[in-house]
Amino acid sequence: MRCGFCGHEFPEEEGSVGCKNCPMSGGCKMVKCPRCNYENPPEPALVKGLKKLFSREK
Amino acid sequence: MSFLKKKGSCHEAPTVVNAGAKRVALVGNPNVGKSVLFNALTGAYVTVSNYPGTSVEVARGNATIHGEQFEIVDTPGMYSMLPITEEERVAREILLNERPYLVLHVLDARNLERMLPMTLQLIEAELPVVLVVNIMDEAKRMGLTIDIEQLSKNLGIPVLGAATAKKVGLPEIRAAIAGTTPSAKNHFNYSRQMESDIAQVAGLLKGDYLLSKKSLALLLLQGDDEVAALVGSVEGNSALEVQAGVKEKRFERRESFHLDLSMERKDIVRRILDGVFQAPEKRVVTFAERLSRWTVRPATGVPLLLIVLYFGLYKFVGEFGAGTLVDFLEGKVFEQHISPWSTQLIKGLIPWEIVQELFVGEYGIITLGLRYAVGIILPIVATFFLFFSILEDSGYFPRLALLVDRVFKTIGLTGRAVIPMVLGFGCDTMATMVTRTLETVRERVIATLLLALAIPCSAQLGVIIALLSKAPGALLVWSVCLLLIFLLVGLLAAKVLPGETPMFYMEIPPMRAPQLSNVFTKTYTRMQWYFMEILPLFILASVLLWLGKITNFFGVMVRGMSPVMAALGLPEETAVAFIFGFFRRDYGAAGLYDLQTKGLLNPRQLTVAAVTLTLFIPCVAQFLIMKKERGWQVACSIGVFVSVFAFGSGWLLNRVLLVTGIL
Numbered sequence: 001m002r003c004g005f006c007g008h009e010f011p012e013e014e015g016s017v018g019c020k021n022c023p024m025s026g027g028c029k030m031v032k033c034p035r036c037n038y039e040n041p042p043e044p045a046l047v048k049g050l051k052k053l054f055s056r057e058k
Numbered sequence: 059m060s061f062l063k064k065k066g067s068c069h070e071a072p073t074v075v076n077a078g079a080k081r082v083a084l085v086g087n088p089n090v091g092k093s094v095l096f097n098a099l100t101g102a103y104v105t106v107s108n109y110p111g112t113s114v115e116v117a118r119g120n121a122t123i124h125g126e127q128f129e130i131v132d133t134p135g136m137y138s139m140l141p142i143t144e145e146e147r148v149a150r151e152i153l154l155n156e157r158p159y160l161v162l163h164v165l166d167a168r169n170l171e172r173m174l175p176m177t178l179q180l181i182e183a184e185l186p187v188v189l190v191v192n193i194m195d196e197a198k199r200m201g202l203t204i205d206i207e208q209l210s211k212n213l214g215i216p217v218l219g220a221a222t223a224k225k226v227g228l229p230e231i232r233a234a235i236a237g238t239t240p241s242a243k244n245h246f247n248y249s250r251q252m253e254s255d256i257a258q259v260a261g262l263l264k265g266d267y268l269l270s271k272k273s274l275a276l277l278l279l280q281g282d283d284e285v286a287a288l289v290g291s292v293e294g295n296s297a298l299e300v301q302a303g304v305k306e307k308r309f310e311r312r313e314s315f316h317l318d319l320s321m322e323r324k325d326i327v328r329r330i331l332d333g334v335f336q337a338p339e340k341r342v343v344t345f346a347e348r349l350s351r352w353t354v355r356p357a358t359g360v361p362l363l364l365i366v367l368y369f370g371l372y373k374f375v376g377e378f379g380a381g382t383l384v385d386f387l388e389g390k391v392f393e394q395h396i397s398p399w400s401t402q403l404i405k406g407l408i409p410w411e412i413v414q415e416l417f418v419g420e421y422g423i424i425t426l427g428l429r430y431a432v433g434i435i436l437p438i439v440a441t442f443f444l445f446f447s448i449l450e451d452s453g454y455f456p457r458l459a460l461l462v463d464r465v466f467k468t469i470g471l472t473g474r475a476v477i478p479m480v481l482g483f484g485c486d487t488m489a490t491m492v493t494r495t496l497e498t499v500r501e502r503v504i505a506t507l508l509l510a511l512a513i514p515c516s517a518q519l520g521v522i523i524a525l526l527s528k529a530p531g532a533l534l535v536w537s538v539c540l541l542l543i544f545l546l547v548g549l550l551a552a553k554v555l556p557g558e559t560p561m562f563y564m565e566i567p568p569m570r571a572p573q574l575s576n577v578f579t580k581t582y583t584r585m586q587w588y589f590m591e592i593l594p595l596f597i598l599a600s601v602l603l604w605l606g607k608i609t610n611f612f613g614v615m616v617r618g619m620s621p622v623m624a625a626l627g628l629p630e631e632t633a634v635a636f637i638f639g640f641f642r643r644d645y646g647a648a649g650l651y652d653l654q655t656k657g658l659l660n661p662r663q664l665t666v667a668a669v670t671l672t673l674f675i676p677c678v679a680q681f682l683i684m685k686k687e688r689g690w691q692v693a694c695s696i697g698v699f700v701s702v703f704a705f706g707s708g709w710l711l712n713r714v715l716l717v718t719g720i721l
Contacts (some may be wrong), residue, residue, distance in 0.1 A: 003457065004447075004451065004580070005450070005454065005455050005566020006456060006457055006564060006565070006566075006567060007089055007456070007566075008088065008089060008660035009089065009092075009093040009094055010093050010275060011093060011096070011097060011104060011117055011132075013104065013117075020385075022602035029587065030488070030587075034115065036474075036477065036495075036564070037090070037477065037492060037495035037675065038455075038477050038481075038492075039481060039488060039492060040580075041579075041580045041584050041587070042583065043579060043583075044579060044582060044583050044586070047579055
């Protein structure tokens, strides 16, 4: 994924997903850019599923 | 430091899955598309782990190309073989310690001249290099032409053109990985003096090393301590002789060696690129580049920012989201359909009035909690996040950071603080956590304070813009108040807290037209997250308010706050919005919306209430995060300061407005 702030490209797994310290809802699931720490929304599961489906069909 | 050990004696770093697979290392500067290429080659199954003994993460994955297994390693960004940062050190260690079968050097076609010196260094080290000139599509659009074949001849290694983000050149890269017999023995000659110095140092090296002696000699002459230590251990008795030789050469050259080497490498690159690279005589400056320049220069950047805020926040979020959409959802769907229907249903199902009140009463779960969440907050955050995602995907935020850097320095922050500030408009709680990424404790405390005080969250901002835009001048007064308070408090905090403001620099990504799929995906994800977070809390707040009402505690609180409301020139009922604000900022703003709809506030009172409520004490979650990040003392100090300051500012504003009669 591409960081919305600094443009750094990194695999989603590389960002620190969520934050256990958050008292709100057990983490917002945002993906932190390893370079600038900007919090990026991850790709929704639905979109990931669709992409996977289409890539299999190719 | 084991990376340069004698052949056959180095330890292998952890491999992923396929021990027998040939290893391919992707190297290059940051932001050249290495990770995109890595993902394209490896697919979804990768492992990310810290490189042994460091906090630097390295991604590894497997690829099957033409029936053969390869292990692909995505190395951290590096600029040179002489490392400065820990990331560069790890990248170099992977290159030299893990003995890759192939090194794919990925560079940006638009910055070929700037990035080729590293290719020279990789070749010089006699590593098996294949060069991938990436982002060729953008380079072409800028009118740059690159003769890939000629470049390959000049460098003496395979060179491939690609645009990995658009999947262009991937088959060729795969074919190169599978079919290349890597070797890099080409030599580039420096000046006679430089070659003589290198030869003298290289001639002193008698041991067996993983990389070429020319490369080692250059690293020694550049003062690479790790290489010096290694040479010391490998050379044994001759180590002192090498040390003396290097010292003598470094003394002769003194400070100029780095500069001389850099200039000579640039000359070599220019010679290599002769007839390979052509830029249009009058370079085509794209609209995106022009716009990018305008956004960072204060003379054009500030008006542009105001235009963005006017159309994005005022017209789109304020008028359309908080006006048109809220009128429809809250005014029509809830007031005319859902609320009457659910009231009828609940009253038919539940005979006890007190329980009916819990669901459909004044503070009922459906008639207040759900109505606020779905009817008021949802359309506002939806439009806000859409606007936010458009700006984000266009690459505007890093430019905003550069634009405000100078102003932020006066309040003890740097442009880097734009990250938590911008995120604060989405949710101040999340943004408070992000302040931990600022360099100094001083910056973190100032940013935490300003977030708690003067940065409204998206829903609060949307409601306030919608309410104030209906009263001429009110929005301007609110904006000026908030801006002045932000700067004044920041300035005072910077004076009170000792310390220096660090430097801020960042490599800014290119500006581009936002991609619709990205914008909608990000908006959807943020909305989903926000809604799932607020809905249970709004329901909980409704239950607590209902409890407060039946126990009369709520009435006592409202009456208790009435002197404060009176001092602010506000009707007693406004206390309700402030009590709501204790739960969440957006809940308080929605309360203000209800008061305005009932016609209880005139423009002056509305403005005073909006300013006070914006500055008002951070919500419970933000307070807890402040405590976690900064400790009880700082969190309580900020909480008390913000509360006193909010009511003080509201009182003062009310006085000023009464005296001047502006509103």
